[in-house]
Amino acid sequence: MDKYRLKFNDEFNKYIQLYAHIKSLIDKNQIEDGEKLPSIRELADFLKLNKVTIINAYKKLQAEGYANQKIGSGTYAKRRDSIRGFKKSYSITFKRLSSGRLSDVIDFTGETTSADFFPVADLKAVLNDVLDRDGAEALIYQDVLGYEKLRERINEKFWDNKLDFDDILIVSGAQQGIDIVSKALINVNDNIIVEKPTYSGALSVFKSRKANIFEVPIEKDGVDLEALKKILKKNKIKCFYFMSYFQNPSTVSYSNYKKEELLKLAEEHDFYIIEDDYLSELIYDESTKYSSMKSYDKNDRVIYIKSFSKIFLPGIRIGYLVCPRIFKDSVQNSKVNTDISTSSLMQRALEMYMEREYWIEHIKLLNVKYKERYDFMKTEIQNKLNESVEFNPPGGGLHFYLKLSDRIQINSIELFYKLREKGVLITPGVMFYKHSNEGERYFKIGFSQTDCDKIRKGIDIISSVLSEEAKVYGVPNN
Incomplete structure (x- = not known):
C-alpha cells in the first residue's frame, strides 16, 4: 500500500492528483498490468480521504483507459497502450x-535532408553527362560489388586510398547494409549487443534473425564499458552494433578513448563491430573531430556502413560497406540474394558528382x-x-x-x-x-x-x- 501514499497539494482537486499518481505508477510498471487496485474503502482509509474522491479517481482511470472495473471483483490496472x-x-x-x-x-x-537543399541542378547536369558519356551502358547491371569507378572514388575521397577498393561493397542505403551484414553473420540464437537506446531499424533486423539481443546503456561519450564487460564475461558475443556520431536517437558521439577500448575488447573476446557511420558530415561544434572506428581498426574487426541517402538524395538509395576479409564472400553472397545490383545510373552519377567536387x-x-x-x-x-x-x-x-x-x-x-x-x-x-x-x-x-x-x-x-x-x-x- 505504501506506493499509493501521496502528499496532496491544496491548490488542486485531490481526485485529479490521485488519478495522476496511480496513472504514473502504472506507466512506470510500479503497478503491473492487470494488478488489482485497493478497494475504495481500503484506499480511502489509507489516504484519509472520503470515498467519493477515490470513486472519482477510479472513474477517471477507467475513462482514460488505465483501469477496468470487474463487477463484484474490483478495479484492475491496465496499461493504456502497448x-x-x-x-x-x-x-x-x-x-x-x-x-x-x-x-x-x-x-x-x-531523418533525411530537406528537399529545399537538394542539388537538383547539379544532379540533372551530371545525369545528362553520364548518359551522353556512357549511353545504354549506364543502364545495365553492374558488378555485384558495385560500379568500379565509384568504389575507387570512395576509396580516394574518404579513405585516402588506404583500402583495397575491392573491399568496398555498394548497397542500397544503410538499412540494406545492416540487413545484408546480419544475414551473412548472424544465425538463430547468436548473441549480439546494441546500445540502449538504439536505431529501431537495426533492432527490427536483429529480431528478424532471431538473435539474442543484449542492451548496454549509452553514456555521454559512448557505451557504458563496465556494463559491456559484464556481458562479455558471461556470454559469447557475435557482434556489437553502434553508431559512432550523433547516435540515433541519443545524439551521443563516441570519444576516441571508447573507440580504442571497444576495439581492444573485440580482439580480446573475439567479436565483431558493426559501425553505422550516421550523419558524421554534419558537425557544428568545432570541438568534435571526426575519426571513424574503422580508421583505428588494425585487426580487421570493424564492419563499416555508410549511407549517402541521409545527406544527399534519399531517393537514390546508395551507400556502401567495408567488412573484414573473413566475411567478404558471405557478405557479397548476401547482397546477391537481397538484390542483384544497386542502380547503375545513380552509381555513375554519384561517382561523377564526387569527381567534380560537387559533393564537398x-x-x-x-x-x-x-x-x-x-x-x-x-x-x-x-x-x-x-x-x-x-x-x-x-x-x-x-x-x-x-x-x-x-x-x-x-x-x-x-x-x-x-x-x-x-x-x-x-x-x-x-x-x-x-x-x-x-x-x-x-x-x-x-x-x-x-x-x-x-x-x-x-x-x-x-x-x-x-x-x-x-x-x-x-x-x-x-
Missing part, C-alpha cells in the same frame, strides 16, 4: 499523411543551413522547455533527444497523441528500446524538415501542451 499497438498507430499516421498533407503539419520526425560544396551548404536550424532549435528548447525537459546538445546531426522532467506526468506516447491533434509530429522514445516499458520519458525532435518559423511554432505548441499537463496533474508552474 508498444506494439502504438507502433501500428505511429505507422498509420504517416501512411495517412500524403506528401501534400505533410506540408500542413510540423514534422519533427524527419553540397556538404558545406548543408552544414551552414542546418547549423542555423540547430542553433535556433537549441535556443527555443532552452528558453521555452527548460522546466519541462532535460537534454544534452549534441553539437551536430539532425535532431535532439529530450527527457521529460519529473514535473510532467504524461509519457511520450500520450504526448505524441496530444501533439498530433495540434498538427505537430514527434517520435516517442519507446521506438528505440527492446522492451516496451522503457523510453516513455523520452522523445526525439528533428529539424531536417522544418525551417525556423515551423520550429518556433512547433516548440510553442509543445511548451503549451506540457505546461497544461503540469497544471492539470497538480504541479504548479514556476
Whole structure:
C-alpha cells in the first residue's frame, strides 16, 4: 500500500492528483498490468480521504483507459497502450499523411535532408553527362560489388586510398547494409549487443534473425564499458552494433578513448563491430573531430556502413560497406540474394558528382543551413522547455533527444497523441528500446524538415501542451 501514499497539494482537486499518481505508477510498471487496485474503502482509509474522491479517481482511470472495473471483483490496472499497438498507430499516421498533407503539419520526425537543399541542378547536369558519356551502358547491371569507378572514388575521397577498393561493397542505403551484414553473420540464437537506446531499424533486423539481443546503456561519450564487460564475461558475443556520431536517437558521439577500448575488447573476446557511420558530415561544434572506428581498426574487426541517402538524395538509395576479409564472400553472397545490383545510373552519377567536387560544396551548404536550424532549435528548447525537459546538445546531426522532467506526468506516447491533434509530429522514445516499458520519458525532435518559423511554432505548441499537463496533474508552474 505504501506506493499509493501521496502528499496532496491544496491548490488542486485531490481526485485529479490521485488519478495522476496511480496513472504514473502504472506507466512506470510500479503497478503491473492487470494488478488489482485497493478497494475504495481500503484506499480511502489509507489516504484519509472520503470515498467519493477515490470513486472519482477510479472513474477517471477507467475513462482514460488505465483501469477496468470487474463487477463484484474490483478495479484492475491496465496499461493504456502497448508498444506494439502504438507502433501500428505511429505507422498509420504517416501512411495517412500524403506528401501534400505533410506540408500542413510540423514534422519533427524527419531523418533525411530537406528537399529545399537538394542539388537538383547539379544532379540533372551530371545525369545528362553520364548518359551522353556512357549511353545504354549506364543502364545495365553492374558488378555485384558495385560500379568500379565509384568504389575507387570512395576509396580516394574518404579513405585516402588506404583500402583495397575491392573491399568496398555498394548497397542500397544503410538499412540494406545492416540487413545484408546480419544475414551473412548472424544465425538463430547468436548473441549480439546494441546500445540502449538504439536505431529501431537495426533492432527490427536483429529480431528478424532471431538473435539474442543484449542492451548496454549509452553514456555521454559512448557505451557504458563496465556494463559491456559484464556481458562479455558471461556470454559469447557475435557482434556489437553502434553508431559512432550523433547516435540515433541519443545524439551521443563516441570519444576516441571508447573507440580504442571497444576495439581492444573485440580482439580480446573475439567479436565483431558493426559501425553505422550516421550523419558524421554534419558537425557544428568545432570541438568534435571526426575519426571513424574503422580508421583505428588494425585487426580487421570493424564492419563499416555508410549511407549517402541521409545527406544527399534519399531517393537514390546508395551507400556502401567495408567488412573484414573473413566475411567478404558471405557478405557479397548476401547482397546477391537481397538484390542483384544497386542502380547503375545513380552509381555513375554519384561517382561523377564526387569527381567534380560537387559533393564537398553540397556538404558545406548543408552544414551552414542546418547549423542555423540547430542553433535556433537549441535556443527555443532552452528558453521555452527548460522546466519541462532535460537534454544534452549534441553539437551536430539532425535532431535532439529530450527527457521529460519529473514535473510532467504524461509519457511520450500520450504526448505524441496530444501533439498530433495540434498538427505537430514527434517520435516517442519507446521506438528505440527492446522492451516496451522503457523510453516513455523520452522523445526525439528533428529539424531536417522544418525551417525556423515551423520550429518556433512547433516548440510553442509543445511548451503549451506540457505546461497544461503540469497544471492539470497538480504541479504548479514556476
